[in-house]
Amino acid sequence: MDLFEYQGKDFFARYGVPTSTGELVRDPDSAVAAARRVGFPAVIKAQVQVGGRGKAGGVKLVRDEAEAREVATAILGMDIKGHTVHKIWVEHASDIAREYYVSFTLDRGVKQYLCLLSSEGGVEIEEVAKTNPDAIARVHIDPLEGLTEDEAARAVSAAGIDEASRTGVAKVLLQLYQAFVEGDADLVEVNPLIVKTDGQVHALDAKVTLDDSASYRHPEWDAYRADMELDxxxxxxxxxxxxxxxxxxxxxxxxxxxxxxxxxxxxxxxxxxxxxxxxxxxxxxxxxxxxxxxxxxxxxxxxxxxxxxxxxxxxxxxxxxxxxxxxxxxxxxxxxxxxxxxxxxxxxxxxxxxxxxxxxxxxxxxxxxxxxxxxxxxxxxxx
Amino acid sequence: MSIFVDENTKVIVQGLTGNQGRFHGLRNRDYGTKVVAGVTPGKAGTDVDGIPVYDSVKEAAAATGATASFIVVPPRFAADAIIEAAAAGISFVVCITEFIPAKDEAMVASVLRRNYPGTRLLGPNCPGIISPGRCNIGITSGDIALPGGPVGIVSRSGTLTYQALYELSQKGVGQTTCVGIGGDPVPGTNFIDCLAAFEADPETKAVLMIGEIGGEEEEKAAAFIKEHITKPVVAYVAGVTAPPGRKMGHAGAIVSGGHGTAQGKMDALREAGVVVAVNPTEAGDRMVEIVERL
Missing domain, CATH: 3.40.50.261 (Succinyl-CoA synthetase domains)
Structure with missing residues (x-):
């Protein structure tokens, strides 16, 4: 089951991964009220299960209520690669100092987990892999051993993460790993993982795919399933x-x-x-x-x-x-x-x-x- | 000869007292497989149609000398069942259970690699293995297989395994062994394991390989074939028309980010000298032509 961003952030929050708090709304009036509550400047993000929504105009910064209304009205009902936007997420705009990339998946070939961490976030990771492969650290994790603090620290330094942020990023890495394993996710991807101007590390996006076979041990997933938009x-x-x-x-x-x-x-x-x-x-x-x-x-x-x-x-x-x-x-x-x-x-x-x-x-x-x-x-x- | 199993293989069925276990375990015995024991905790001393049941794999193996196990238990018990079999010294474990969480599968793979390198796991989520006329462990219908070789079959998909067996049997071409490796993300046995075993088996003269979209196993198999396989190989890869990003039933069958497409796999196989067919029927026809020329 692929989660929407807002569900992914809820999923992260269960495992202590820091994210922006925000509100999910379905109409412009609620969007304006939500933006007022989270505080301007705010970001309005289309909730669709397809990549490239930013380029398609589905993510916009708004500075006041008039803008919030205008943008929410434009994004709701918008078609992004065949997906109609029915829901938008409103959160306070973060002051971004740096953007990184991190993901956890299963590497089938070696039958171990694979963590990808890159100092070049906010862009497509496939592009980074082509143009600057050295900017991506690949760390295999034996399921029996798990991700240790030492390994997390090594990954952070191998990826060329800014020195001042290394401790904070390593900590979030361990939290995300816990979410990936205990949360029975097939994929956990954060792009970008940001360092704010105040030094806080924080997941600005959340892409999560849950392993349907593990549903029996996760009754909390029922709420996610109820929100799915199926044909x-x-x-x-x-x-x-x-x-x-x-x-x-x-x-x-x-x-x-x-x-x-x-x-x-x-x-x-x-x-x-x-x-x-x-x-x-x-x-x-x-x-x-x-x-x-x-x-x-x-x-x-x-x-x-x-x-x-x-x-x-x-x-x-x-x-x-x-x-x-x-x-x-x-x-x-x-x-x-x-x-x-x-x-x-x-x-x-x-x-x-x-x-x-x-x-x-x-x-x-x-x-x-x-x-x-x-x-x-x-x-x-x-x- | 055959690969992994033969007419002397003694098999334990873990979960023999359940509906599925009883059904398939007895079918396997009816086929001629030496099904010597069942295992269900708490049911020691009982029997299923004359097959004695034990509390643990260790006791069952000690009492019968079994070296293979057939696991037919629900997903939440499957990981423990596999490890129990390995710990009891079972060298060949077939697990047909579907919907085992991927994390459990990864953990099992890690435990087997570290602690029980002598145990081969087939599956999970696979139809099993049949060496026609000798041994059948799993859910394949023995009626559609034809003994005598010379073709070895290895397949990722259940029904396409049957289809492949049937295509060959209908045309009078027998099989040495047919292995269903299963479509899950962490298969215990992969294409390369089977290809290497078929290459080493003097009775197998050609190999029919059925792949499907997702992952990189077919591409790796292609590289292996190029380097190590001297016998002719015919392949079919299902899912040429599958849309990206959608799981086609098997947890493994998904095209993501342009990786794992049927076209990419077919190109790699062709490049390795494999005869690539566009559907299972054509794969059968091509194999018949190859066998006729042998």
């Missing part, structure tokens, strides 16, 4: 326990297993079409999951045909076919459907599907053939 269909799919991602093509996809679903997207594209979604039914592929999947895709008006691609492994094909049959009794199809069913007991499965065939439902032997048929139907736009 309506994605929310519907999630509530039905389906793994769904909306895309922009016309061929609806239903498959079992993430890998097979990805491969189905690939063959649809090779057949000259575009998928309307990624949908993984999960292991079982029973009637309930199938009916739920059809219901979700039915609400997508872009969809002109649907491709059901199931490989029966543990779940035998005859069981899957019965599931499709039952699902079709429960859900009215608003698009033509192409089914490819293969694997254990494929023959028995096809015998059941035989009875379902109509002008709206057809069966194809192979994955590639099914993709071609679904793409052709989508192009006809029979819906």
């Amino acid at each position: 309506g269909r994605e929310a519907l799919a999630r509530s039905k326990g389906l793994n769904y991602i909306g895309l922009d093509g016309a061929v609806g996809i239903i498959a079992n297993g993430a890998g097979l679903a990805m491969a189905t997207l690939d063959v649809v594209s090779q057949a000259g079409g575009r998928a309307a979604n990624f949908l993984d039914l999960g292991g079982g592929a029973g009637a309930d999951a199938m009916a739920n999947a059809l219901e979700v895709i039915n609400t997508d008006e872009k969809v002109q045909s649907v491709l059901v691609n199931i490989f029966g492994g543990i779940t035998r094909c005859d069981e899957v076919a019965k599931g499709i049959q039952e699902a079709l009794d429960r859900v009215e199809l608003t698009f033509p459907m192409v089914i490819r069913l293969d694997g254990t007991n494929a023959k028995e499965g096809h015998a059941i599907l035989e009875e379902l065939l109509s002008d709206k439902i057809r069966v194809e032997e192979t994955m590639v053939g099914a993709a071609r048929a679904a793409v052709e139907l989508a192009k006809k736009g029979e819906r």
